[in-house]
Amino acid sequence: MAENKVKKVAVNTKINGEEMDILVDPYVSLLETLREVVGITGTKEGCNDGNCGACTVNLDGRIVDSCLVLGVEVEGKNIETVEGMATPDGLHPLQQAFLEEAALQCGICTPGFLVSAKALLDNEPDPSEERIRHWLAGNLCRCTGYDKIVKAVSKASKESK
């Protein structure tokens, strides 16, 4: 088979409120685009196949696994990553609650959990424990254990009320 010629594609997108133009290879994931092209590394790679949720970002108001989105697909879209959560005034209530509840150990899964949980709380300020667990089923953690994570999300929801 002759070699397939691929050209980089210019993509205009908004990441954490900042509009930018980037050049991406058409076969590269959004995860890789964020980390290698844009140079923000808060979003983590766990499995690279949609199972672990470490790469979760918010795309136009919905959480997605950025390893299963192509970088070229985000033309004209709005992306929020973990880097967009804290403000100059301090940590996001979820980040604060994760610290206080010791809801992380190695931390690889944490950005994904934070971005997922934020999307939940943005729409449902007071979810039940069951709802939190269901919402976070696409995020895996291999060291902390889910109880602490769920407790932290629950705490953040109560405190931001």
Add this chain to the structure above:
Amino acid sequence: MHPFNYYAPETIEEATEILKKYGDRAKCLAGGTDVLVQARGEKFELDAIVDVKKIPQLTKLEWTDSHLIIGAATPCHVLYEDPKVCEVFPGIIDSAFLIGGIQIQSRASLGGNLCNASPSADAICSLIVHETTCEIAGPKGTREIPVEDMCTGPGKNALESGEFLVSLKMPLKKGKFSASYERFIPRNEMDIAVAAVASSLELSNGKVSSCRVALAAVGPTPIFAKEASELLVGKEPTDENIKKVSEKAKDIASPIADMRGTVEHRKDLIEVLTRRTISKALERVGG
């Protein structure tokens, strides 16, 4: 991953051209939750990926007098967040709500689930019991086929070179109709079905006027268990009659044994799940 080009056509004609040009070196991209995993796993090499989400027909949800037409690339969450779809197509919703976690449901489509043609796919049986028709476009124009004819083998579908799925068309039933889908998995979420069943039925004057049962993960493709379904038509939905359907469904199931279940276990599950899904559909119609 083998480097591929990305196309995002805005019309059916444009998409057909690209697909035809690349032949089996191109694949459609809907939510990407199967195709990107497979491309990365080097299951196949692609020269082009054709993102179908910018074609308006592929993401629309249209109610006509007689049908609901779901664009093939419409993601699961759009379906279960729509109260009317939830009310009229409960079997579809059972499936849409089960596929992956929230992140996957933001992207995964029923069209992708169907075209990927996995024997354990969670949406296909529900599409079958909702009597879905596939609207297909290709170099020779458009055609329609019943959804039960779409899967031809594990990972294989009835689409010919240059063809793609535009939408899924489901009839609106006049009578008392409902459906249900249930799968057996060892975990609570995020797993592949060991066995699964969808059932639908329509009642008139206390009798079943139509019934459909479909089985997943117990054959090379999802199975429309026609002979089992027919046993209930014209009858009252009594426990005894439902039992006959379940036993027939068990007979029809032809699973293989693998690490997730033995043949016997899978067949037993089919019997139980058939009974449960028929009962659930019955409960939903208020029968």
